[in-house]
Amino acid sequence: MEQLEKNLTTIHIGNTPVRKCSTLSALFNTNIFIKEEFHNPGMSAKDRPALYMVQDAIANNKIQPGGTFVEASSGNTGLGITLIAKSLGYRSKIFVSKSCSDEKIDALQSAGAEIEICENSNGLHDFNSTQFRAQSYAATNDNAYFTNQYYNTQNIRAHYKSTGPELWEQTQGKITHFIAGIGTGGTISGVGRFLKAQNKHIKIWGVEPRGSVLRHFLKSGSMPDCLQPFEPIEGIGRNFIPGSLDVEVIDDIFQVESDDAKQAARRYAAETGILIGFSSAAIVACLSKYMEAMRIGRHDHVVLFFPDHGSRYISKLYAAEGQAIHYPQHIL
Ligand SMILES: Cc1ncc(COP(=O)(O)O)c(C=O)c1O
Structure with missing residues (x-):
């Protein structure tokens, strides 16, 4: 056990930055912050x-x-x-x-x-x-x-104990919305449980590909009558209900098309010079699609959870169809 603790002190996981995104804040006329999980050693929240x-x-x-x-x-x-x-x-x-x-x-x-x-x-x-x-x-x-992340209680616990408190501290308790993609459900359930315990008015919103069953389960408490195959967005969307999903702390789940996420990734790269991951792009696509219905206010503090980095998806998102991305002048 002593050796375990000694070895683990050399692995720096968590305490990732939250940064305000001026491009998205201006685009959506609110305060948008990004939790940058690609700073973890394995370059992801997982x-x-x-x-x-x-x-x-x-x-x-x-x-x-x-x-x-x-x-x-x-x-x-x-x-x-x-x-x-x-x-x-x-x-x-x-x-x-x-x-x-x-x-x-x-x-x-x-x-x-x-x-x-x-x-x-x-x-x-x-x-x-x-x-x-x-x-x-x-x-x-x-x-x-x-380890069975879909049913292991340590999955939710990791986010309840680390990601949730980090976000509360980093936003000085001003966070009004948390938006994350859902795969196993560990992130949104752990963060949601922690943030709702601090302030029950914080909105906890999930994102999944169209055709995934989690939105249906949230709304009805049951599985849809028939399962549809859906275009995958890596890491999110399921056709079963994971044990690591706690719908009690989720206010809504939005669905996006895989193609819209791809386009959002390329647009974000063109506007900011930053390559974001596939499921991160799904969150940006979700904001574009549902912004009006979401009724986010000008003074709100919206945190988008970006679990990984675009370098994991060059072939799927950025090198696709041989189209060049025209990066903004200020980063060239
Ligand atoms: C890239 C990516 N986004 C989102 C998720 C979903 O996170 P969670 O499993 O905590 O719901 C995962 C999970 O593997 C992932 O790898």
Whole structure:
């Protein structure tokens, strides 16, 4: 345990900056701040739950020294687990779906993960899903532990204990809206629980691709009668309800098209010179689409949660169709 704590002090996860975005603030006539999670060591917010899940497994003897951490991931959680596990002398086996970007696969491989690519990430009931295959692997291999971010309470806890308090402090309690993409639900549920406990009037809004089932579940408490295939936006949107989703603290969930997110990413790059991640772009697309209905005031403090960086999606977002991005003069 002492060695664990010593090694973990060398991994600096969290305490990422919140910066005001002048471009979006001017565009939407309010105060828009961005929580920049790509400053984490694995370049994503998912380092936070990865750390809590690994720590919990080791501290509670769910895995023995030298064992293998197993996870089903759109890539980012897998990378966080791989980096942390490796620094503590453990191995990692990560199951990703075929929609995972080449850049994330390269990063996972470089970090030393063993990777398996699966047909989909449709949840434990589907034999070809990342979740089912990860669970089977852990069940049939010695000293292998499935962190299972979709159902692990440490996922919500990581954001309740770290991201939520950071946001409250960094905005000096002035935050009025928090907007995040939803995949496992860990981010929005943990941050939402913390912020609602400070001020129940703060709006907690989620974003998902059109066709995902989470909005329907929030509104009706049930699954839709039939599931639609939907254009993926990496990291967000599901066709099952994850155990890490607490709809009690979510005020609304908005849906966007994958193509609108792609366009928003390219427009944002052209206007600011900054490459944002796919699910971050979905949040920007969501603001453009629903701004009027959202009724955000001029004096509000809106925090957008950007979980990762555009460098993970060059081939999907920025190099697409061979179109050049014309960057603004001030950054050239
Ligand atoms: C890029 C990206 N955006 C958003 C999310 C969703 O976050 P959460 O799983 O906490 O709902 C993830 C989760 O893996 C992600 O990788």
